[in-house]
Amino acid sequence: MTTSPTPEGTPDVPAQVFEEFLQALGAAGASAELVARLRKTLLEDRTFSERALKEAVLAEEPLP
Amino acid sequence: MIRVESIAIREFRGIRDLTLDFKGKSFAICGPNGTGKSGVVDALEFVLTGNVSRLSGEGTGDISLKQHGPHVDRRNDPDKSRVTVKVTIPSLSKTVTIERNLKTPADAHVTPSDPAVLEVLRQVRAHPEIVLSRRELIKYVLATPGKRAEEVQALLHLDQVEQVRVGLQKIANNCDKQLIPLGTVVTQARENLLRALGVCELTKDNVLAAANAQRSILGLPAIADLTGSISLKDGMATPTPAKPQRIPKAQALADIRAAREALTEITSVTTTARVADVTADLTALANDPAVAAAVKREAFYATGMDLIEAGACPLCDKRWDLDGLKKHVQTKLDHLKEVSGRRIAAETKIAPLIAALRKAQAAINTVVGYAALAAPPVAIEAARDYSAHCGTAVERLAALLPLAETITVLTKIPIVPQAVLDAIGALEKTVAALPEPTKQDAAREWLTVAQERLEVWREAMREQKVAKEQAQRARHVSDIYATTSDKVLAGIYAAVEKDFASLYGFINRDDEDKFKAQLIPSMGKLGFDVDFYGRGLFPPGAYHSEGHQDGMGLCLYLALMRHLQGSGFTFAVLDDVLMSVDAGHRREVCTLLKGEFPNTQFIMTTHDPIWLRHMRTEGIIGGRVQFRNWSVDQGPTRWDARDVWTEIEDYRKENDVRAAAALLRHYLEYESAELCHRLRAPVEFRGDAQYQLGELLPAAIRRMRELYRHAKEAGNSWNQKEIVEQLAAREAKFVKLAATSNAEQWQVNVAVHYNSWDNLSKEDFAPVVNAFRDLLGGFTCSDCNDYLRVSPDRETPESVRCECGKTNINLRKKSA
Numbered sequence: 056m057t058t059s060p061t062p063e064g065t066p067d068v069p070a071q072v073f074e075e076f077l078q079a080l081g082a083a084g085a086s087a088e089l090v091a092r093l094r095k096t097l098l099e100d101r102t103f104s105e106r107a108l109k110e111a112v113l114a115e116e117p118l119p
Numbered sequence: 120m121i122r123v124e125s126i127a128i129r130e131f132r133g134i135r136d137l138t139l140d141f142k143g144k145s146f147a148i149c150g151p152n153g154t155g156k157s158g159v160v161d162a163l164e165f166v167l168t169g170n171v172s173r174l175s176g177e178g179t180g181d182i183s184l185k186q187h188g189p190h191v192d193r194r195n196d197p198d199k200s201r202v203t204v205k206v207t208i209p210s211l212s213k214t215v216t217i218e219r220n221l222k223t224p225a226d227a228h229v230t231p232s233d234p235a236v237l238e239v240l241r242q243v244r245a246h247p248e249i250v251l252s253r254r255e256l257i258k259y260v261l262a263t264p265g266k267r268a269e270e271v272q273a274l275l276h277l278d279q280v281e282q283v284r285v286g287l288q289k290i291a292n293n294c295d296k297q298l299i300p301l302g303t304v305v306t307q308a309r310e311n312l313l314r315a316l317g318v319c320e321l322t323k324d325n326v327l328a329a330a331n332a333q334r335s336i337l338g339l340p341a342i343a344d345l346t347g348s349i350s351l352k353d354g355m356a357t358p359t360p361a362k363p364q365r366i367p368k369a370q371a372l373a374d375i376r377a378a379r380e381a382l383t384e385i386t387s388v389t390t391t392a393r394v395a396d397v398t399a400d401l402t403a404l405a406n407d408p409a410v411a412a413a414v415k416r417e418a419f420y421a422t423g424m425d426l427i428e429a430g431a432c433p434l435c436d437k438r439w440d441l442d443g444l445k446k447h448v449q450t451k452l453d454h455l456k457e458v459s460g461r462r463i464a465a466e467t468k469i470a471p472l473i474a475a476l477r478k479a480q481a482a483i484n485t486v487v488g489y490a491a492l493a494a495p496p497v498a499i500e501a502a503r504d505y506s507a508h509c510g511t512a513v514e515r516l517a518a519l520l521p522l523a524e525t526i527t528v529l530t531k532i533p534i535v536p537q538a539v540l541d542a543i544g545a546l547e548k549t550v551a552a553l554p555e556p557t558k559q560d561a562a563r564e565w566l567t568v569a570q571e572r573l574e575v576w577r578e579a580m581r582e583q584k585v586a587k588e589q590a591q592r593a594r595h596v597s598d599i600y601a602t603t604s605d606k607v608l609a610g611i612y613a614a615v616e617k618d619f620a621s622l623y624g625f626i627n628r629d630d631e632d633k634f635k636a637q638l639i640p641s642m643g644k645l646g647f648d649v650d651f652y653g654r655g656l657f658p659p660g661a662y663h664s665e666g667h668q669d670g671m672g673l674c675l676y677l678a679l680m681r682h683l684q685g686s687g688f689t690f691a692v693l694d695d696v697l698m699s700v701d702a703g704h705r706r707e708v709c710t711l712l713k714g715e716f717p718n719t720q721f722i723m724t725t726h727d728p729i730w731l732r733h734m735r736t737e738g739i740i741g742g743r744v745q746f747r748n749w750s751v752d753q754g755p756t757r758w759d760a761r762d763v764w765t766e767i768e769d770y771r772k773e774n775d776v777r778a779a780a781a782l783l784r785h786y787l788e789y790e791s792a793e794l795c796h797r798l799r800a801p802v803e804f805r806g807d808a809q810y811q812l813g814e815l816l817p818a819a820i821r822r823m824r825e826l827y828r829h830a831k832e833a834g835n836s837w838n839q840k841e842i843v844e845q846l847a848a849r850e851a852k853f854v855k856l857a858a859t860s861n862a863e864q865w866q867v868n869v870a871v872h873y874n875s876w877d878n879l880s881k882e883d884f885a886p887v888v889n890a891f892r893d894l895l896g897g898f899t900c901s902d903c904n905d906y907l908r909v910s911p912d913r914e915t916p917e918s919v920r921c922e923c924g925k926t927n928i929n930l931r932k933k934s935a
Contacts, residue, residue: 068277068611068683069277069279071607072277072603072608075606075607076603076604079599079602080596083595083599085592085595093596101279103279103282103283104286105286105289108283109286112290112589112592112593113290113589113592
């Protein structure tokens with residue numbers, strides 16, 4: 056297994072876990088919007104509070 | 120990431136003013152307990168991370184970095200308490216100075232502070248695990264699987280991974296919890312609708328058939344399809360406001376029957392038995408004071424956890440690091456897991472009682488509404504009060520605590536006051552006595568009530584549908600996250616497990632070279648089993664000794680750090696981590712660190728001078744400092760020759776010969792032990808290793824003279840006359856120094872024994888001091904001033920040499 060290195064050569068394991076999770080979530084049929092919201096929370100904003108996660112997971116989904 | 124060149128510590132913890140020059144190499148700090156070693160460790164952690172884990176972690180109570188980080192005499196002057204390090208960043212080929220003070224611990228003054236440097240220092244700050252104490256190390260080995268996972272994850276900076284797992288799981292659980300009351304609302308709305316429609320099964324055809332039958336009475340067209348935008352009342356004239364509202368007789372009677380049924384359920388045998396069961400459980404909990412208190416605490420912490428939002432304690436408003444506070448509360452919750460299990464079991468049993476009470480409350484509220492329409496009005500206060508009582512009881516049961524109050528409420532649940540039944544009976548009689556409405560009025564009432572209840576049911580269904588979708592989504596997300604993170608972590612742990620077994624097998628290769636280990640991650644836990652001499656895999660604390668457990672902790676730490684920091688693992692502070700490891704295995708640890716981690720700078724503390732010697736002999740450390748003692752006023756004092764001789768001279772000048780003599784004796788004892796070790800001098804063995812100066816220094820002198828003799832013999836065997844002459848001169852000089860000190864006479868001449876130094880005048884003591892200073896100089900290399908040593912340190916001696924290599928005296932004779 057390889058971990059994505061930071062500029063210092065230190066692998067960022069949380070980022071790798073989040074990336075693999077988002078890919079698995081997409082492959083399991085989750086909506087693109089849900090994956091995008093979680094990507095923003097976990098990988099861009101790097102906020103992990105329950106409130107932030109709840110907003111990402113439970114936000115109203117667009118109608119099919 | 121970094122290597123530390125030097126550190127300057129001012130007014131920090133127990134240190135007044137201390138500078139250590141690591142030269143970017145591994146370094147050892149040795150000294151008895153309480154001499155300030157950990158102060159250096161704290162200073163390193165502080166300057167690199169802005170925190171001192173010993174002052175801010177679990178169990179530190181009222182201690183805080185800002186208040187208790189400064190030296191005790193500078194506690195009101197935190198800006199004077201500062202630490203400065205000079206570090207090199209190998210990846211940038213830069214040298215950087217970092218300074219922090221305790222007034223503004225979060226602000227580091229970095230020079231130069233270009234973005235690349237700041238990014239590296241940010242990463243260092245994000246890895247406080249560079250400092251490892253024995254207390255922390257042993258946690259990884261002996262902790263429960265849940266606690267170990269937490270510790271290892273913190274060590275690996277995987278707490279974010281765990282935080283997300285816990286967060287997603289909590290969201291999913293809360294969504295599931297919300298479905299229960301929503302289900303009750305839907306059921307009640309459905310039952311009310313069925314009663315209004317007068318059908319047994321809620322199907323579109325049944326609703327349309329019933330509604331169209333009523334509509335035909337009013338001459339309204341039949342509704343072909345039941346969609347959200349169509350009302351059962353479409354086309355029906357609105358009643359004129361002046362007309363008093365009528366009680367829909369048939370519907371009211373049906374609703375009164377439903378209320379009676381709900382009250383019957385409350386007083387049923389099933390409910391009574393359920394109440395008895397839950398009451399017994401709660402009484403058992405309440406009768407155990409420890410459990411009752413723990414239930415309270417657990418509920419308090421769980422509520423507190425939900426309220427932590429803005430980095431402040433919800434109770435006292437004290438500012439905390441948000442993640443730190445959550446972790447702190449979560450730790451307390453984890454400790455109360457058993458209590459939590461019993462609480463959840465009780466709540467599960469209480470849930471049907473809450474549903475029955477809600478059902479009765481809703482049914483009574485419906486009939487109470489009819490009473491107000493009756494003329495003359497029917498006295499229904501008892502039913503209204505009972506409805507309120509049901510609401511209060513629901514709140515009490517849902518809150519659970521205090522247990523005593525919940526038990527009191529529980530025992531009253533199966534009792535429905537007769538006044539309630541009487542009031543409902545009176546209302547039923549009044550409604551039954553109402554004149555039958557005309558067919559048209561009845562149809563209008565029917566359609567009005569049916570439409571109202573259809574809308575209520577639809578809204579309840581909509582809310583339930585949204586909640587179900589959210590619950591399914593949240594569970595799906597949580598499950599996939601758990602599976603994915605376990606998979607990724609399993610991969611990491613598999614690699615770490617292999618490396619750990621290899622490292623531990625190396626330091627124990629004398630008897631555990633085939634050592635195996637298992638790290639088993641699962642749902643936020645981390646099982647850890649180790650092989651015990653081929654007899655199977657067991658928890659580390661099961662059969663292995665404390666020393667082996669220390670070794671395991673260190674090897675696990677090294678394996679984890681190597682895997683996760685990769686080439687960035689360039690610096691680590693090991694604070695007395697091998698306390699219980701025996702000398703032989705420490706030697707192996709030295710070999711391991713030197714061979715496996717050649718690019719990592721280790722700063723190591725120990726109270727054991729023998730371990731320090733091992734580190735020096737094995738060449739693992741490039742420098743060392745040995746603390747002698749510590750005082751509040753001065754901080755640590757080191758065994759530094761310059762400091763010691765100055766201090767002795769100061770005492771002597773002040774005519775405190777007693778103190779000067781004591782210090783000289785103590786210092787000579789320390790140095791003599793070092794000399795005996797370096798020269799491999801034979802000393803009568805003592806099991807307690809408590810050697811006295813009279814045993815050590817004469818042995819070192821004898822050994823030095825013996826080595827000169829061997830060296831001369833060797834020189835003669837090689838026919839190296841010039842070298843032999845040089846050796847003879849050195850020997851003569853040394854013999855003279857030894858004779859001046861009288862040290863060799865201690866065994867036979869008590870008059871010159873060091874015990875009599877206390878009685879000398881300051882003038883008489885001066886030559887004694889000079890004699891011993893010169894004598895110690897006789898054991899050193901004239902170039903580097905370091906003590907000479909016999910090489911190798913085991914087996915047949917081959918040479919006497921110094922660290923700089925200038926002195927290299929051959930001891931091997933030419934073969935005959």
